[in-house]
Amino acid sequence: MKVLWDLYISWFKMGLFTFGGGYAMLPMIQKEVIDRHHWATEDEIMDYYAIGQVTPGIISVNTATFVGYKLKGIIGGIVATLGVISPSFIIISLIASLISNFADIPMVQHALRGIQVAVCVLMFSAIEKLYKKGVRNTAGIIIFAAALILSYFTDISTMILVIFAGAAGYAVTCFRSRKGGVDHE
Amino acid sequence: MSDFLLLLLEFFKTGLFAVGGGLATIPFLTEISRKYGWYSIADLTTMIAVSESTPGPVGVNMSTYVGNQLYGFFGGIAATLALVCPSVIVVCIIARALQSFRNSPVVNGIFEGLRPAVVGFIITAAIGIYKIALLDLDAFAGIQSIAGVIRWKAAALFAVLLYIYRKKNPHPIVIICIAAAVGILLSF
Numbered sequence: 001m002k003v004l005w006d007l008y009i010s011w012f013k014m015g016l017f018t019f020g021g022g023y024a025m026l027p028m029i030q031k032e033v034i035d036r037h038h039w040a041t042e043d044e045i046m047d048y049y050a051i052g053q054v055t056p057g058i059i060s061v062n063t064a065t066f067v068g069y070k071l072k073g074i075i076g077g078i079v080a081t082l083g084v085i086s087p088s089f090i091i092i093s094l095i096a097s098l099i100s101n102f103a104d105i106p107m108v109q110h111a112l113r114g115i116q117v118a119v120c121v122l123m124f125s126a127i128e129k130l131y132k133k134g135v136r137n138t139a140g141i142i143i144f145a146a147a148l149i150l151s152y153f154t155d156i157s158t159m160i161l162v163i164f165a166g167a168a169g170y171a172v173t174c175f176r177s178r179k180g181g182v183d184h185e
Numbered sequence: 186m187s188d189f190l191l192l193l194l195e196f197f198k199t200g201l202f203a204v205g206g207g208l209a210t211i212p213f214l215t216e217i218s219r220k221y222g223w224y225s226i227a228d229l230t231t232m233i234a235v236s237e238s239t240p241g242p243v244g245v246n247m248s249t250y251v252g253n254q255l256y257g258f259f260g261g262i263a264a265t266l267a268l269v270c271p272s273v274i275v276v277c278i279i280a281r282a283l284q285s286f287r288n289s290p291v292v293n294g295i296f297e298g299l300r301p302a303v304v305g306f307i308i309t310a311a312i313g314i315y316k317i318a319l320l321d322l323d324a325f326a327g328i329q330s331i332a333g334v335i336r337w338k339a340a341a342l343f344a345v346l347l348y349i350y351r352k353k354n355p356h357p358i359v360i361i362c363i364a365a366a367v368g369i370l371l372s373f
Contacts, residue, residue, distance in 0.1 A: 051279060058243075085265060102238065147304075148304075152312065169296065169299060
């Protein structure tokens with residue numbers, strides 16, 4: 001019971017302070033899920049993000065479901081998902097019924113401009129950590145550079161890029177284990 | 186079929202087929218607007234603005250807003266649950282499969298390639314956020330120098346917050362709250 005409650009509260013917090021979608025949630029996930037509760041490792045979170053690119057739905061919801069499922073099965077997945085959607089649900093319901101031109105209020109706009117800068121700061125540190133963890137060898141650097149360049153400069157769908165990256169990773173492992181002779185698995 | 190069931194069905198479909206994140210729901214929501222006229226494209230633009238100025242995933246915000254506008258509070262709940270339902274089901278199935286394949290060399294090989302790629306995708310997303318937050322691209326056309334494009338107030342706040350975050354390692358929530366307060370006080 002305690003774990004379910006922690007899951008709900010923790011994902012509620014992450015949902016409440018995430019502005020701008022799934023990727024912006026990364027710093028919060030690192031703090032809450034990895035450092036604080038040790039519910040998942042950095043590697044697992046990266047795997048969830050990658051899977052989130054090729055499965056239906058919103059990435060933050062998918063990540064919440066994954067972490068919840070890992071801890072407490074289907075119930076855990078549902079509880080974490082409800083946690084992450086609750087804050088936006090409450091806030092939007094209030095805004096929809098009370099304030100008709102919320103986005104045009106000057107104070108809201110000023111606060112948001114500030115928050116965007118905060119997101120930049122948090123993303124900067126989050127990416128630094130992720131790079132150290134995720135890009136570990138020459139093959140990794142090549143795949144990383146290709147993914148960055150293709151996702152930034154072309155319109156190729158991320159889904160396609162994910163499939164190629166997975167195939168490349170598999171090919172590299174095969175090549176390495178054949179060259180090394182003895183498989184270290 | 187009643188309009189209410191149709192609403193649920195449409196958001197379930199959106200949740201099922203919008204692959205890759207909140208903004209991927211927008212084409213589907215445009216389609217719903219065209220097909221049923223539950224809301225206009227202008228309403229949709231307002232919804233996107235509200236979604237982006239409140240916390241939480243854009244897709245969830247959108248479904249809550251649309252459901253709420255049409256059927257009140259419970260409409261919002263129903264539309265949101267319909268939206269997240271498919272991904273919860275799919276992810277539970279994948280998470281289960283992943284547990285059994287955790288030690289498979291094939292799966293591990295695939296993830297070897299996915300992890301560095303994800304870092305690349307996240308940087309691409311971050312560049313988009315950086316451009317909006319730190320640069321004034323509207324000014325780009327009129328102003329000759331690069332210095333005129335940078336939002337100096339935002340850049341200064343960025344440097345200060347980065348210093349605090351590095352030195353004191355506070356919870357990200359603290360950084361977000363400071364930034365919101367500074368934004369209001371200095372009229373960003």
